Amino acid sequence: MRLSRFFLPILRETPKEAEIVSHRLMLRAGMIRQESAGIYAWLPLGLKVLNKVNAIVREEQNRSGAVELLMPTIQSADLWRESGRYDAYGKEMLRIQDRHEREMLFGPTNEEMITEIFRGYVRSYKDLPLNLYHIQWKFRDEVRPRFGVMRSREFLMKDAYSFDIDQAGARHSYNRMFVAYLRTFARMGLKAIPMKADTGPIGGDLSHEFIILASTGESEVFCHKDYLDFDIPAVETDFDSVPGLQGIVDKWTSLYAATSEMHDATAFDGLSEDKKVSARGIEVGHIFYFGTKYSKPMGAKVMGPDGQEHEVHMGSYGIGPSRLIAAIIEASHDENGIIWPEAVAPFDVALLNLKVGDAATDEACGKLYRELTAAGRDVLYDDRDERPGGKFATADLIGIPWQVVIGPKGLAEGKVELKHRATGEREVLPLGDVVARLTAARA
Amino acid sequence: MRLSRFFLPILRETPKEAEIVSHRLMLRAGMIRQESAGIYAWLPLGLKVLNKVNAIVREEQNRSGAVELLMPTIQSADLWRESGRYDAYGKEMLRIQDRHEREMLFGPTNEEMITEIFRGYVRSYKDLPLNLYHIQWKFRDEVRPRFGVMRSREFLMKDAYSFDIDQAGARHSYNRMFVAYLRTFARMGLKAIPMKADTGPIGGDLSHEFIILASTGESEVFCHKDYLDFDIPAVETDFDSVPGLQGIVDKWTSLYAATSEMHDATAFDGLSEDKKVSARGIEVGHIFYFGTKYSKPMGAKVMGPDGQEHEVHMGSYGIGPSRLIAAIIEASHDENGIIWPEAVAPFDVALLNLKVGDAATDEACGKLYRELTAAGRDVLYDDRDERPGGKFATADLIGIPWQVVIGPKGLAEGKVELKHRATGEREVLPLGDVVARLTAARA
Numbered sequence: 036m037r038l039s040r041f042f043l044p045i046l047r048e049t050p051k052e053a054e055i056v057s058h059r060l061m062l063r064a065g066m067i068r069q070e071s072a073g074i075y076a077w078l079p080l081g082l083k084v085l086n087k088v089n090a091i092v093r094e095e096q097n098r099s100g101a102v103e104l105l106m107p108t109i110q111s112a113d114l115w116r117e118s119g120r121y122d123a124y125g126k127e128m129l130r131i132q133d134r135h136e137r138e139m140l141f142g143p144t145n146e147e148m149i150t151e152i153f154r155g156y157v158r159s160y161k162d163l164p165l166n167l168y169h170i171q172w173k174f175r176d177e178v179r180p181r182f183g184v185m186r187s188r189e190f191l192m193k194d195a196y197s198f199d200i201d202q203a204g205a206r207h208s209y210n211r212m213f214v215a216y217l218r219t220f221a222r223m224g225l226k227a228i229p230m231k232a233d234t235g236p237i238g239g240d241l242s243h244e245f246i247i248l249a250s251t252g253e254s255e256v257f258c259h260k261d262y263l264d265f266d267i268p269a270v271e272t273d274f275d276s277v278p279g280l281q282g283i284v285d286k287w288t289s290l291y292a293a294t295s296e297m298h299d300a301t302a303f304d305g306l307s308e309d310k311k312v313s314a315r316g317i318e319v320g321h322i323f324y325f326g327t328k329y330s331k332p333m334g335a336k337v338m339g340p341d342g343q344e345h346e347v348h349m350g351s352y353g354i355g356p357s358r359l360i361a362a363i364i365e366a367s368h369d370e371n372g373i374i375w376p377e378a379v380a381p382f383d384v385a386l387l388n389l390k391v392g393d394a395a396t397d398e399a400c401g402k403l404y405r406e407l408t409a410a411g412r413d414v415l416y417d418d419r420d421e422r423p424g425g426k427f428a429t430a431d432l433i434g435i436p437w438q439v440v441i442g443p444k445g446l447a448e449g450k451v452e453l454k455h456r457a458t459g460e461r462e463v464l465p466l467g468d469v470v471a472r473l474t475a476a477r478a
Numbered sequence: 479m480r481l482s483r484f485f486l487p488i489l490r491e492t493p494k495e496a497e498i499v500s501h502r503l504m505l506r507a508g509m510i511r512q513e514s515a516g517i518y519a520w521l522p523l524g525l526k527v528l529n530k531v532n533a534i535v536r537e538e539q540n541r542s543g544a545v546e547l548l549m550p551t552i553q554s555a556d557l558w559r560e561s562g563r564y565d566a567y568g569k570e571m572l573r574i575q576d577r578h579e580r581e582m583l584f585g586p587t588n589e590e591m592i593t594e595i596f597r598g599y600v601r602s603y604k605d606l607p608l609n610l611y612h613i614q615w616k617f618r619d620e621v622r623p624r625f626g627v628m629r630s631r632e633f634l635m636k637d638a639y640s641f642d643i644d645q646a647g648a649r650h651s652y653n654r655m656f657v658a659y660l661r662t663f664a665r666m667g668l669k670a671i672p673m674k675a676d677t678g679p680i681g682g683d684l685s686h687e688f689i690i691l692a693s694t695g696e697s698e699v700f701c702h703k704d705y706l707d708f709d710i711p712a713v714e715t716d717f718d719s720v721p722g723l724q725g726i727v728d729k730w731t732s733l734y735a736a737t738s739e740m741h742d743a744t745a746f747d748g749l750s751e752d753k754k755v756s757a758r759g760i761e762v763g764h765i766f767y768f769g770t771k772y773s774k775p776m777g778a779k780v781m782g783p784d785g786q787e788h789e790v791h792m793g794s795y796g797i798g799p800s801r802l803i804a805a806i807i808e809a810s811h812d813e814n815g816i817i818w819p820e821a822v823a824p825f826d827v828a829l830l831n832l833k834v835g836d837a838a839t840d841e842a843c844g845k846l847y848r849e850l851t852a853a854g855r856d857v858l859y860d861d862r863d864e865r866p867g868g869k870f871a872t873a874d875l876i877g878i879p880w881q882v883v884i885g886p887k888g889l890a891e892g893k894v895e896l897k898h899r900a901t902g903e904r905e906v907l908p909l910g911d912v913v914a915r916l917t918a919a920r921a
Binding site for chain 1: 483484485487508511513514515517518519520521522524525528543545546547548549550551552553554557569570572574576577580582584591594595598599600608610615617619621631632
């Protein structure tokens with residue numbers, strides 16, 4: 036993409052309303068714009084990151100066996116009356132009357148609707164297990180939205196819902212999501228640690244939050260240091276293997292890890308000092324097993340192998356891609372701007388033409404732009420007639436992993452500069468080596 | 479995808495509520511489910527088609543120079559008061575009060591919001607032309623939603639908005655979209671004819687509807703027969719060439735074409751009899767140039783090369799991907815079900831195992847499934863333990879372009895059957911030839 040044809044409205048000044056670094060950087064880098072309190076437009080750079088995050092979430096959901104559909108944003112109040120949550124949900128639910136004065140709402144989550152879809156079609160245990168997910172905009176009318184997309188009112192959520200004939204089956208479905216989440220966050224360059232979570236009125240011990248450590252995190256968390264070095268389950272993981280997945284989950288729940296709500300100071304104190312991690316954390320995912328909480332009142336049953344009807348056992352599994360992007364920035368930035376992990380970077384390479392209008396520089400940049408693009412790299416070519424200082428600052432601010440800097444002086448010797456955003460390392464190399472260098476960097 | 483792991487809730491009976499064929503077939507094929515009046519969930523098969531349609535729309539928007547962003551669904555009423563449309567819009571607008579009793583709405587379109595974004599950042603003619611688009615869910619509270627996703631309340635729309643310094647620039651932006659639309663619909667296997675449309679209170683002559691001909695179409699249309707054989711602009715079309723694009727648009731507007739509202743019987747009667755086409759049509763896209771209608775009241779101005787401020791000239795350009803899918807089905811089906819054009823088919827190939835449990839058949843199917851998938855074909859493998867008749871009916875109903883039928887009898891001679899859904903042609907060929915045959919079919 037040529038920057039002259041893109042829409043990248045960089046802000047020079049730090050917006051006063053932004054309290055946390057991710058919010059400040061997303062506004063400054065032209066990723067988002069607030070349209071109402073807690074409601075944001077995703078500008079082109081932000082949308083590119085959102086799509087990258089969604090693609091990883093989707094790949095790992097699919098790999099684990101979940102099937103994607105797409106439920107609407109507007110739901111009927113009657114559906115929520117069936118589960119008893121319409122009155123219980125309170126003011127966070129955005130309630131709406133349509134022109135016929137029917138009570139509707141903007142979905143804050145989809146347990147009721149997915150249960151309605153399930154009971155509309157599925158009759159037999161033979162059609163289980165089933166895990167259906169969607170990635171759709173939700174609305175929660177926070178009384179005081181803040182921190183940009185970290186706590187917004189309209190937000191994107193991937194929510195998956197599993198259906199099983201019994202608790203043992205549901206346990207395996209839960210484990211599939213547990214492992215899928217480990218892989219999802221690791222692929223985005225995050226160290227996410229599953230922590231036992233409060234299940235609230237639902238009960239049971241099957242609920243985990245996935246927490247990443249970031250000094251600017253919203254809450255205090257406590258965990259065993261060894262988690263930070265655990266291997267992530269491989270791409271070849273067999274999601275159909277019950278003992279295989281249980282082994283992974285057992286390992287990842289064997290050591291101490293808790294958010295402040297679930298913290299057990301005595302247990303934590305039992306760890307040796309060099310293994311204690313007490314830090315700030317950001318929740319990036321949450322998984323629940325809740326049994327027949329919705330299937331019972333809503334009548335979602337299947338015929339079992341025993342010829343009897345069984346209420347299905349369900350779980351739900353959430354990741355907020357819009358929020359996750361803020362979390363990634365909280366975990367990965369410096370004083371100059373964002374530092375994107377390569378897997379979610381909006382572009383792979385920023386190509387900076389230091390002297391637009393100089394024939395040799397334009398030609399070298401144009402050629403390299405075409406070659407890198409042909410090699411499958413997503414390049415943002417800064418072809419604007421602007422001073423080098425502004426180009427350097429923009430490239431650092433928007434955090435593209437690699438910067439290629441081309442100016443007439445270096446070019447006279449056939450040289451260009453390559454800068455790695457994360458480490459700040461620079462190297463001067465022959466123009467002809469750049470494509471091979473940046474293709475190797477990916478592998 | 480193995481069908482045993484997919485979620486494809488086929489209906490055996492034709493739903494009574496569906497009045498038109500696309501609605502019936504989408505319900506029967508397990509593509510959509512109604513959740514409230516005019517509000518649908520997109521089940522996995524439907525979502526796959528929606529994603530294919532979106533991908534083509536997006537590619538052609540990008541090729542024409544438009545830049546994608548994503549605006550939120552919920553908008554502030556104040557924004558619409560600036561343009562004067564808040565009161566004018568009437569009951570089709572879904573109006574909402576949030577917990578603080580602020581007036582909000584679920585966006586039916588985004589002219590106001592995009593103008594607000596534009597004026598927030600763009601100051602100079604040097605940043606023009608600019609065309610920003612998004613693909614987002616909209617809501618129009620139809621008094622009587624019907625025809626499934628053809629006229630629903632919550633629907634997906636691609637809406638693009640162009641900004642230019644003057645009318646000449648805006649004309650070129652309009653032409654870019656005109657040509658992009660011709661390519662978009664043609665790639666989906668549709669013959670879409672641009673017809674002069676009523677611009678309503680806006681005036682001017684720059685508005686076209688893109689209409690496809692289908693015997694079940696919603697309205698009567700009239701056009702010159704030669705349009706049906708016009709060449710579609712090539713992929714190499716230079717979207718920066720002002721005379722080049724104008725030449726294409728002139729050609730595509732040179733002959734008679736009108737919807738019933740704009741029909742001029744006298745002009746139409748002047749055509750020779752063998753060139754008169756009078757048929758039913760479905761609107762699949764609509765483009766408008768409306769000058770300074772929004773930029774003037776909302777103060778969207780840029781500094782021109784003359785040092786003066788100019789209100790920008792705008793246009794908007796819509797395609798409804800959800801509606802488009804119903805239109806494609808109206809134009810392409812038979813008594814057995816849907817016939818997907820290859821470019822938007824949910825899968826490329828349906829692989830039917832006629833005897834699940836037979837070792838040789840299972841092995842041959844499994845191997846072919848892996849090979850076709852490795853060759854880049856998207857395969858739905860019917861590995862369910864069901865009778866052949868049910869598998870044939872399902873494959874025809876969901877309209878996958880190619881069916882590969884494998885049973886023990888043919889396999890004993892090393893043969894399988896290949897059926898082309900659109901023509902009904904069948905051929906028997908060696909198992910080992912299938913991959914080459916289906917890869918060639920694509921090229």
